[in-house]
Amino acid sequence: MTTVDSGRTESAVTPITPIAPVEQINLIIDGFEVTVPKGTLVIRAAEQLGIQIPRFCDHPLLAPVGACRQCLVDIEINGRAFPKPQASCTIPVENGMIVKTQLTSEVAQKAQEGVMELLLVNHPLDCPVCDKGGECPLQNQAMSTGQSESRFEGTKRKFEKPVNISSQVLLDRERCILCARCTRFSEEIAGDAFISLNERGALQQVGIYEKDPFESYFSGNTVQICPVGALTGSAYRFRSRPFDLVSTPSVCEHCASGCSLRTDVRRNKTLRRLAGDDSNVNEEWNCDKGRWAFQYTMAKDRIANPLIRENGQLREASWPEALAAAAAGLKDKRTGVLVGGRSTVEDAYGYAKFARVALNTNDIDFRSRPHSQEETDFLAAHVVGSKVNYQDIDTADHVVLVGFEPEEESPIIFLRIRKQVQKRALEVTAVTPYLSRGFKKLNAKAVLTTPGQEATALNGLSLTSKSIIISGERLAELAGGLSAVVKLANKSGAKIAWVPRRAGERGAIEVGAIGNLLPGGRPVSDATARVDLAAAWGVDSLPAEIGKNADQILAAANAGQLEALVIGGVDPFDMQQPPVNALEKTFIVSLEMRPSAITEFADVIFPIAAVTEKSGSFMSWAGTSRSFEKAAPDAEHRSDAYVLSILSDAMGTPINLTGSKAAAKEIAAVGSWDGARATFTATQAKNLHEGVILATWRHLLDNGSLQANEPNLAGTARKNLARVSAKFANELGVKNGDLVTVSTDRGSLALPIEVSEILDGVIWLPRNGVGAESLRILGALNGDGVRVRKGI
Amino acid sequence: MSKLTPVLSAHWDDKDSFTIAGYSRHGGYSSFKKALAMEPDAVIQIVKDSGLRGRGGAGFPTGTKWGFIPQGDNREHYFVVNADESEPGTCKDTPLLMANPHVLIEGIIIGSYAVRANHAFIYIRGEVSHVVRRLLQAIEDAYKAGFLGKNILGTGFNLELTLHIGAGAYICGEETALLDSLEGFRGQPRLRPPFPAIAGLYARPTVVNNVESVASVPAIIEKGAEWFSSMGSEKSKGFTLYSLSGHVKNPGQFEAPLGITLRELIDLAGGIRNGNKLKFWTPGGSSTPILTSEHLDIPLDYESVDAAGSMLGTKALQIFDETTCILRAVLRWTEFYKHESCGKCTPCREGTWWLVQMLGNLENGVGTEEDLAKLLDICENIGGRSFCALADGAIAPIISSLKYFRDDYLAHFKNGGCPIDPVASTLFVSAKVGA
Numbered sequence A: 001m002t003t004v005d006s007g008r009t010e011s012a013v014t015p016i017t018p019i020a021p022v023e024q025i026n027l028i029i030d031g032f033e034v035t036v037p038k039g040t041l042v043i044r045a046a047e048q049l050g051i052q053i054p055r056f057c058d059h060p061l062l063a064p065v066g067a068c069r070q071c072l073v074d075i076e077i078n079g080r081a082f083p084k085p086q087a088s089c090t091i092p093v094e095n096g097m098i099v100k101t102q103l104t105s106e107v108a109q110k111a112q113e114g115v116m117e118l119l120l121v122n123h124p125l126d127c128p129v130c131d132k133g134g135e136c137p138l139q140n141q142a143m144s145t146g147q148s149e150s151r152f153e154g155t156k157r158k159f160e161k162p163v164n165i166s167s168q169v170l171l172d173r174e175r176c177i178l179c180a181r182c183t184r185f186s187e188e189i190a191g192d193a194f195i196s197l198n199e200r201g202a203l204q205q206v207g208i209y210e211k212d213p214f215e216s217y218f219s220g221n222t223v224q225i226c227p228v229g230a231l232t233g234s235a236y237r238f239r240s241r242p243f244d245l246v247s248t249p250s251v252c253e254h255c256a257s258g259c260s261l262r263t264d265v266r267r268n269k270t271l272r273r274l275a276g277d278d279s280n281v282n283e284e285w286n287c288d289k290g291r292w293a294f295q296y297t298m299a300k301d302r303i304a305n306p307l308i309r310e311n312g313q314l315r316e317a318s319w320p321e322a323l324a325a326a327a328a329g330l331k332d333k334r335t336g337v338l339v340g341g342r343s344t345v346e347d348a349y350g351y352a353k354f355a356r357v358a359l360n361t362n363d364i365d366f367r368s369r370p371h372s373q374e375e376t377d378f379l380a381a382h383v384v385g386s387k388v389n390y391q392d393i394d395t396a397d398h399v400v401l402v403g404f405e406p407e408e409e410s411p412i413i414f415l416r417i418r419k420q421v422q423k424r425a426l427e428v429t430a431v432t433p434y435l436s437r438g439f440k441k442l443n444a445k446a447v448l449t450t451p452g453q454e455a456t457a458l459n460g461l462s463l464t465s466k467s468i469i470i471s472g473e474r475l476a477e478l479a480g481g482l483s484a485v486v487k488l489a490n491k492s493g494a495k496i497a498w499v500p501r502r503a504g505e506r507g508a509i510e511v512g513a514i515g516n517l518l519p520g521g522r523p524v525s526d527a528t529a530r531v532d533l534a535a536a537w538g539v540d541s542l543p544a545e546i547g548k549n550a551d552q553i554l555a556a557a558n559a560g561q562l563e564a565l566v567i568g569g570v571d572p573f574d575m576q577q578p579p580v581n582a583l584e585k586t587f588i589v590s591l592e593m594r595p596s597a598i599t600e601f602a603d604v605i606f607p608i609a610a611v612t613e614k615s616g617s618f619m620s621w622a623g624t625s626r627s628f629e630k631a632a633p634d635a636e637h638r639s640d641a642y643v644l645s646i647l648s649d650a651m652g653t654p655i656n657l658t659g660s661k662a663a664a665k666e667i668a669a670v671g672s673w674d675g676a677r678a679t680f681t682a683t684q685a686k687n688l689h690e691g692v693i694l695a696t697w698r699h700l701l702d703n704g705s706l707q708a709n710e711p712n713l714a715g716t717a718r719k720n721l722a723r724v725s726a727k728f729a730n731e732l733g734v735k736n737g738d739l740v741t742v743s744t745d746r747g748s749l750a751l752p753i754e755v756s757e758i759l760d761g762v763i764w765l766p767r768n769g770v771g772a773e774s775l776r777i778l779g780a781l782n783g784d785g786v787r788v789r790k791g792i
Numbered sequence B: 001m002s003k004l005t006p007v008l009s010a011h012w013d014d015k016d017s018f019t020i021a022g023y024s025r026h027g028g029y030s031s032f033k034k035a036l037a038m039e040p041d042a043v044i045q046i047v048k049d050s051g052l053r054g055r056g057g058a059g060f061p062t063g064t065k066w067g068f069i070p071q072g073d074n075r076e077h078y079f080v081v082n083a084d085e086s087e088p089g090t091c092k093d094t095p096l097l098m099a100n101p102h103v104l105i106e107g108i109i110i111g112s113y114a115v116r117a118n119h120a121f122i123y124i125r126g127e128v129s130h131v132v133r134r135l136l137q138a139i140e141d142a143y144k145a146g147f148l149g150k151n152i153l154g155t156g157f158n159l160e161l162t163l164h165i166g167a168g169a170y171i172c173g174e175e176t177a178l179l180d181s182l183e184g185f186r187g188q189p190r191l192r193p194p195f196p197a198i199a200g201l202y203a204r205p206t207v208v209n210n211v212e213s214v215a216s217v218p219a220i221i222e223k224g225a226e227w228f229s230s231m232g233s234e235k236s237k238g239f240t241l242y243s244l245s246g247h248v249k250n251p252g253q254f255e256a257p258l259g260i261t262l263r264e265l266i267d268l269a270g271g272i273r274n275g276n277k278l279k280f281w282t283p284g285g286s287s288t289p290i291l292t293s294e295h296l297d298i299p300l301d302y303e304s305v306d307a308a309g310s311m312l313g314t315k316a317l318q319i320f321d322e323t324t325c326i327l328r329a330v331l332r333w334t335e336f337y338k339h340e341s342c343g344k345c346t347p348c349r350e351g352t353w354w355l356v357q358m359l360g361n362l363e364n365g366v367g368t369e370e371d372l373a374k375l376l377d378i379c380e381n382i383g384g385r386s387f388c389a390l391a392d393g394a395i396a397p398i399i400s401s402l403k404y405f406r407d408d409y410l411a412h413f414k415n416g417g418c419p420i421d422p423v424a425s426t427l428f429v430s431a432k433v434g435a
């Protein structure tokens, strides 16, 4: 079992990775020589020697403040000694510097012990009831640097404890040591200065403006980096002691950012998740969804045993019985496979292989969301195998965002871009109908564009080979958008990045869970590629006909051309047209964790494992996979790949995947295709719809099924508002907060408006807000026409 | 009265000393015209040559500070005047601004011109609303007279002057906290480097000077560096305002060359009240270690006061006679520092909280010799360990009082409380005696 360091507060050593060759500096610390790049802080140079200087306010990813004074050391430069001990977290190294830490300087040692004693003057020392107890930098360093008895005999300051600074973060001001890590994180990293230090002296305290709670998508990071138990998460508070938890490095299953996480489990129950440390991806941060949305894995309604439909009713069945029923139902039926975008790479591979080997079809698609032929072609020509990544953002000269709002749709990309914007004023252009707060925090130049006219906007940009065009999955809804991206990239040499919203989509492409690609990026249309894979799989041949996409699969099912469906983790209401008829007409084998909208149509249901209950990997938007181990050791649920494998056995066409590990091995063995990629043919933009044009995307926190059962998290979701321009609001005769009704032939939705920076004639709606599921209710996509009127 | 050298205070008793007319009558607003006709660097050179040192406490050479401002960098520069004057005992800038706000304005024009700043700010403590009003009027009058604004007197030099009113925090007198406060943030000291001369107000090169420092400049330009440096002592040139307060007969501001002694100043102030004896005094406000009657004859310049184990600071001489309980005085000062600690760093924030409680016990006679050792040890853990100089000031009275008046502390323990009648030290007692 490996564990990652949570707060990076005590023992972690920060690797020093200079970007460009930098001057090296020689200095002596406690008698040892050390060479570090120029600009390194003394505290960090000491880490290179394994010398741990105690610290609280210092954090390697935040600007130094020198506030806590815990890290005092004696410093002398070329024979000239500083008259008093210096804060080693604020002083960059210099040649000829001689540093004496607590290990070799009595002055430094006394200074540190003195500060520690002072730090505890107003600390309540309620460790026995504090969540941080056992993993607390204050506790640990009070042991290493403090005295066993305090000389303080007076009265401590008193505060009401704790206070909610948002529905999910609680603040205990008595425990706070005022290191300002939380406030600095929020301002410097997240750009959400919703918390600040207020008052002065010992009454200084972290606070919020009462009308503006701490509703940042990144608030959980402050809980993690708080060096004491002053900030705690509502969900975890009083639930556990750290020494009772078993930690497993894990990967976030929510979005395609690819965060490294750590999952803490006690007796098979996940109690919390923390951001892991990967300087190439999430650094030490993550978003609140990845941190707190995991209750669904322990939902009471988890399906425990296989179910089969008998006389119209579902009943529990044994595995052999269910497998036999599924195998019989699929036998000789023309079958399509729908894989939601949330599978691990290994499970997606299982579906891909199952389709080809057990069902002899390429009719498989991972896109249970609006998609298009243009996108299918784009993925095969420009996404599969591509390696544009976070480091490319670090060195880009210009980032163009199209069909993509990073803070809502892939928050770590947002943080990465923002870091470069802060650091070197990276140029960011947003091709968007609505300039959201997230775009503003990126200082993005807005090219306000009516949905559907992205091509025109993109044609007007000039980029270089150091630029990146990042398009989101939503661009598939806007005909010609992806074609314009390709055109711009061809013209300028700019890199193309594509960011799906879900964690499983990029991996699904790579392992062939789509109709035009086989595993390893092999084009279905390429006979050599098929032969190559057939040999690897030990089968005679593979189906040659390009597979249908998800819409076509459902249409074919509806038309009777497909008679069965194998479905894993799909919400039919994520599609523009909920495929009710198709589902009613077909024999359905469904792999699911909890009852879903598919359940009522399914003929055989197999329960499957949640991410905590299996090993596997997710591939981020950047094409890098991160694997994870089973975090809940005694869980009995099995992975999709395993279930598909035993089903294939029952069907007599084995795919031989005994689990995620075997699948991973096979994926590596099968390798990736180094032949030619599919070519891309451009699609033209369509004419604009009549009426008011809809713009829509998902908020990070919404009615997503993986966010179930976490009310504290839901409490910080953005408000569901319809956004219109001032001019349009005027025409409608509404002002902020007034209701408007948006309708289509399918349905109507009433929401309060907020006047925003958005094009006239466009209305923005949240796609899946709680009670504002505009896609499900209206069935309308980006660029579609909707009707808008005042009132309900 | 021969020892006095009234320059800044020369005409404070004129009825209209605070008006342009009153100031001009004695030559006011002529030296900035002279300065504007010179090269800015020449102005800086004169100030350097004069030996003028900052009057805000630290005594940093003013001309040198101006010389730190990068030139030709095509960026805004700012000239900021520190009028926060909040140190207990310090009371020179406020009367100066009441009596003659225009000398400061003239100094600002010269200083801003020298450092190529086109926008100057005065940061004034918010409690002194009468001074604020007077200063606002003076600024308005200076604008009307064409001394401020665009193309001043046809010289092509532009200068806007903004008065900013603080919200009542001692720490906002610390120059970097002042800049934060001026920018609209809560005033807390900034990490240095970068120093204000490189990245100060709005991250632009900025000079921060005390009121008295800036107000001393017009006379230097007018009468020359040599005239100024002919006064004072070897390394502490010129004249300055000494503020005597407390148990002297005639408290107030005494303008004299640097190096005058307290004995001379007390004489000028009519002696200790009621013929009492001097017990202890601060040379430069409560942040400077106290001295006693042993030190009556040390020259009050930067070097000599340093050598005596204290600091000249703001030359705020608080005089305490033998009716004063040292512990009581020290506790009141410590309460001030506890109240004013900005809270940024641990030693000052937590230390002042603790010290007040300890001293409170000691004043009530609850304590032992060991407690005094502990008190000193805690002070050692605060001083030189904190983020800014406020904390060093906070422990100065405690450490110095223990050095000179340890027996007074012990007497409290023996007596089970303060052995001295607290009323005896008050002002209304002197009033009753008719001193």
Ligand SMILES: Cc1cc2nc3c(=O)[nH]c(=O)nc-3n(C[C@H](O)[C@H](O)[C@H](O)COP(=O)(O)O)c2cc1C
Residues within 6 Å of the ligand: B053, B054, B055, B056, B057, B058, B059, B060, B062, B065, B082, B083, B084, B085, B086, B087, B170, B171, B172, B173, B174, B175, B176, B208, B209, B210, B211, B213, B214, B388, B389, B390
């Ligand atoms: C806690 C603290 C309070 C201060 N208050 C003042 C003040 O009220 N006025 C002032 O001029 N300088 C004050 N200073 C000193 C300033 O930081 C700065 O040194 C001074 O304004 C520089 O001006 P000068 O060079 O003209 O003396 C204070 C310093 C500290 C540490």
Ligand code: SF4
Residues within 6 Å of the ligand: A175, A176, A177, A178, A179, A180, A181, A182, A183, A206, A222, A225, A226, A227, A228, A230, A231
């Ligand atoms: S709440 Fe925690 S992180 Fe924030 S200032 Fe207090 S101790 Fe530091």
Ligand code: SF4
Residues within 6 Å of the ligand: A252, A253, A254, A255, A256, A257, A258, A259, A282, A286, A287, A288, A289, A290, A291, A410, A411, A412
């Ligand atoms: S940013 Fe994405 S991958 Fe990272 S924690 Fe959030 S949802 Fe998970």
Ligand code: SF4
Residues within 6 Å of the ligand: B171, B189, B340, B341, B342, B343, B344, B345, B346, B348, B349, B386, B387, B388, B389, B390, B391
């Ligand atoms: S010493 Fe520290 S707490 Fe005290 S005023 Fe300075 S910065 Fe603030």
Ligand code: FES
Residues within 6 Å of the ligand: A054, A055, A056, A057, A058, A065, A066, A067, A068, A069, A070, A071, A072, A087, A088, A089, A090
């Ligand atoms: S860790 Fe250096 S001052 Fe806080």
